[in-house]
Amino acid sequence: MATATIDLEALRIRELAERRYKFIDRKWDLMFWVTAGFVVGAAANITHLLFAGDWDFWTDWKDRQWWMTITPFATIIIPSALQYIQWRAWRFPTGATYTAVCLFFCTWIGRLLQWKYFINMPINFVWSATWIPAGILTDYVLLKSRSFILTSLIGSAVWTMGFWMSNYIMQLPYLQPTRFMGHTLTVADVQGIGYIRAQTPEYLRVIEHGSLRTFLQETQYVSLAFGTTLCVFGYWVGQFLGRRLAVWPILKYLKQY
Amino acid sequence: MTEQLAPPAGQQRAPERATPAVYDPPDIPGKGPTDWMGGWKWGIFAPLILLGLAIAIRVYQAFAVFPWGLDSSTTQFFWMWRMLVVAFLLGVGIFTVVWWRWILQSAKSLPQRFSRREEVRRIAVFWSLVGATSVNLYIEASFWPNQDGAFHQTLVRDTAFTVSHIPMFYLFFPLGVTLAVGTYLYGRTRLPAIYGPDKGFPWSFFLLISATVTEVAQVAMNEWGHSVNLGNAGAEEFFAVWFHWPFVLYGWLASGIFALWGETILRLYTIEDEEAADARDTVPAAAPSTTAPVRGGS
Numbered sequence: 039m040a041t042a043t044i045d046l047e048a049l050r051i052r053e054l055a056e057r058r059y060k061f062i063d064r065k066w067d068l069m070f071w072v073t074a075g076f077v078v079g080a081a082a083n084i085t086h087l088l089f090a091g092d093w094d095f096w097t098d099w100k101d102r103q104w105w106m107t108i109t110p111f112a113t114i115i116i117p118s119a120l121q122y123i124q125w126r127a128w129r130f131p132t133g134a135t136y137t138a139v140c141l142f143f144c145t146w147i148g149r150l151l152q153w154k155y156f157i158n159m160p161i162n163f164v165w166s167a168t169w170i171p172a173g174i175l176t177d178y179v180l181l182k183s184r185s186f187i188l189t190s191l192i193g194s195a196v197w198t199m200g201f202w203m204s205n206y207i208m209q210l211p212y213l214q215p216t217r218f219m220g221h222t223l224t225v226a227d228v229q230g231i232g233y234i235r236a237q238t239p240e241y242l243r244v245i246e247h248g249s250l251r252t253f254l255q256e257t258q259y260v261s262l263a264f265g266t267t268l269c270v271f272g273y274w275v276g277q278f279l280g281r282r283l284a285v286w287p288i289l290k291y292l293k294q295y
Numbered sequence: 296m297t298e299q300l301a302p303p304a305g306q307q308r309a310p311e312r313a314t315p316a317v318y319d320p321p322d323i324p325g326k327g328p329t330d331w332m333g334g335w336k337w338g339i340f341a342p343l344i345l346l347g348l349a350i351a352i353r354v355y356q357a358f359a360v361f362p363w364g365l366d367s368s369t370t371q372f373f374w375m376w377r378m379l380v381v382a383f384l385l386g387v388g389i390f391t392v393v394w395w396r397w398i399l400q401s402a403k404s405l406p407q408r409f410s411r412r413e414e415v416r417r418i419a420v421f422w423s424l425v426g427a428t429s430v431n432l433y434i435e436a437s438f439w440p441n442q443d444g445a446f447h448q449t450l451v452r453d454t455a456f457t458v459s460h461i462p463m464f465y466l467f468f469p470l471g472v473t474l475a476v477g478t479y480l481y482g483r484t485r486l487p488a489i490y491g492p493d494k495g496f497p498w499s500f501f502l503l504i505s506a507t508v509t510e511v512a513q514v515a516m517n518e519w520g521h522s523v524n525l526g527n528a529g530a531e532e533f534f535a536v537w538f539h540w541p542f543v544l545y546g547w548l549a550s551g552i553f554a555l556w557g558e559t560i561l562r563l564y565t566i567e568d569e570e571a572a573d574a575r576d577t578v579p580a581a582a583p584s585t586t587a588p589v590r591g592g593s
Binding site: 290 | 335338442448551563
């Protein structure tokens with residue numbers, strides 16, 4: 039009986055896949071995936087910029103306390119919404135990766151055109167973090183678990199850790215110690231001193247200043263754990279956007295007049 | 296069975312009206328409903344125009360910011376930047392009136408009945424407008440905000456009308472309202488099966504239009520917040536400040552744009568089903584092969 043049901047389902051899917059349409063062709067796919075990429079990238083970018091952007095603009099702000107605590111929360115929201123939309127519509131476990139790729143293009147166009155060529159900051163001072171490895175891993179969690187609840191719990195941890203590990207590799211050279219005017223600083227600190235930012239906190243102020251600093255080497259692990267907790271909350275904010283604002287309104291009408 | 300009632304005495308029967316002919320667009324090679332230069336034409340040109348406009352302004356900035364764009368008290372700033380605000384607002388205003396008026400006026404002379412081909416073409420044009428709105432959302436929520444961060448964190452702000460605000464707040468933000476409302480007007484007048492007046496006002500457009508309108512309104516709160524911030528001793532620029540957050544919250548309402556794609560793709564499948572049903576009805580019954588053995592029958 040079960041085999042017969044599966045066979046029927048397979049036949050139905052095959053029939054759908056092989057169906058010839060008169061008007062629907064690949065141009066519709068292309069137009070959707072390309073133009074949707076703009077609004078997805080924009081939504082992800084503005085959410086990141088205005089919730090956690092300061093900690094990603096400069097190497098000396100990519101600290102162990104706030105960068106990895108609030109960035110995963112700010113950046114999981116739109117990938118979560120896209121996971122819901124793409125999984126619901128096509129059973130594609132690709133929402134987080136798709137968003138991360140769109141965000142990659144948006145942030146890098148911004149960093150190159152606006153930071154590098156507009157105000158002349160070197161790109162190794164203002165490079166953008168990446169979310170693509172974290173997106174692939176989080177989509178893998180959805181693929182294997184087929185559950186948004188499990189993805190919110192496990193995927194949020196994966197997103198936070200994936201974000202940290204993939205970006206720590208790029209940040210590491212700037213965390214090397216160096217001597218500058220008789221003081222031991224990181225290379226990132228020297229960059230912050232060398233390139234004047236008239237409207238940000240002055241370079242003499244320590245960016246990483248909270249009492250969490252007293253945990254010394256444990257700081258980043260505490261931050262990652264708290265970042266994961268916040269990320270679970272962000273994941274459900276994204277689910278709300280995907281469920282209630284993107285999919286629920288389809289063919290729903292407010293009033294007739 | 297229903298009974299036909301006779302018209303009351305003294306009331307004349309309305310003359311029989313002929314059913315209007317079904318309009319079907321001419322079949323021009325390369326300009327069909329789903330050809331790139333047919334139904335999809337504006338899907339290519341509209342985003343390119345918007346991106347071209349943003350790049351042209353960025354090139355203007357490259358030449359005009361550092362000599363004349365840093366001190367808002369100068370005469371040069373007035374002519375080269377403040378007047379740009381006026382030009383942008385006037386330009387968007389004129390374009391809005393002309394475009395919306397064209398959509399509404401031309402709808403009056405549209406044929407009442409049209410073919411499925413024509414409806415598919417209109418859906419393709421609709422998707423093109425939605426795509427243009429999406430590109431505009433990118434320009435107003437990523438392209439210029441990135442510049443805003445770079446500019447304001449490295450240069451002293453002495454006016455609400457800074458060179459990074461001008462194209463963002465006074466050109467592309469209002470243009471977002473123009474495009475979202477214009478797309479709705481197009482759907483309401485050209486796609487009656489989905490957005491016709493008898494359907495009611497769609498939630499999808501309510502959310503998208505709300506996003507674009509509230510983004511414009513949020514500019515005022517943003518500048519008010521900056522005036523408070525600049526009055527404090529710190530006078531520092533943080534992007535993650537509380538009075539920036541409504542830009543994000545309002546922007547999330549634009550999620551409704553996915554419902555627009557969803558609604559129209561469902562209509563496309565309905566059209567395809569109707570086409571398939573018609574094709575089945577018109578296909579003649581298959582004649583038995585002369586070589587195949589005939590089973591059953593007498």
